[in-house]
Amino acid sequence: AYFPYFITYKCSGLSEYNAFWKCVQAGVTYLFVQLCKMLFLATFFPTWEGGIYDFIGEFMKASVDVADLVGLNLVMSRNAGKGEYKIMVAALGWATAELIMSRCIPLWVGARGIEFDWKYIQMSIDSNISLVHYIVASAQVWMITRYDLYHTFRPAVLLLMFLSVYKAFVMETFVHLCSLGSWTALLARAVVTGLLALSTLALYVAVVNVHS
Secondary structure, eight states, X not given: OOHHHHHHHHHTTGGGGTOHHHHHHHHHHHHHHHHHHHHHHHHHSOOOOSSSOOHHHHHHHHHTTHHHHHHHHHHHHTOOSOHHHHHHHHHHHHHHHHHHHHTHHHHHHHTTSSXXXXXXXXXXXXXXXXXXXXXXXXXXXXXXXXXTOOTTTHHHHHHHHHHHHXXXXXXXXXXXXXXXXXXXHHHHHHHHHHHHHHHHHHHHHHHHHHHO
């Protein structure tokens, strides 16, 4: 779960820029944004206790994830440098903070137990998928906030951002309706994230080449 994050930090060139504390600042921003999201959800979208899947309620809850894009934009706007540097600092700091807050304790305590459980392997793979997701989201935010972005690229970037925000909601609904197993659901999430990543990469390369 943790090794790919370390490799990403080393191989992306962030270590050469001494970007460790920049990533820490991104992680702190993540904590602030998540706190705001939890307060907002607890106030306006209480937990659904009925037996029927609340499609509209879950969709509205997923809309709150737009705050993540705002937070990523805030992190990138506070960092000077090339676009890829801003993207990697924001994404790696954000994803690492999520890993520590949501998966660190379960992995550390549970994975050291006597009995082996595949859910910890799934959790580790899922954390790597999240890293790719936040790199994709950061790249999308960086592109849409460029003042010189050609208008022909804007609809495609907005569409990819929409898909990134509601990806978790769509996958959760799909898993619920199809009653998928944990491994199948994880594979589906990996495939969807990979397709989004490839689409975003192609668009990012096109934007960079046009403006170079």
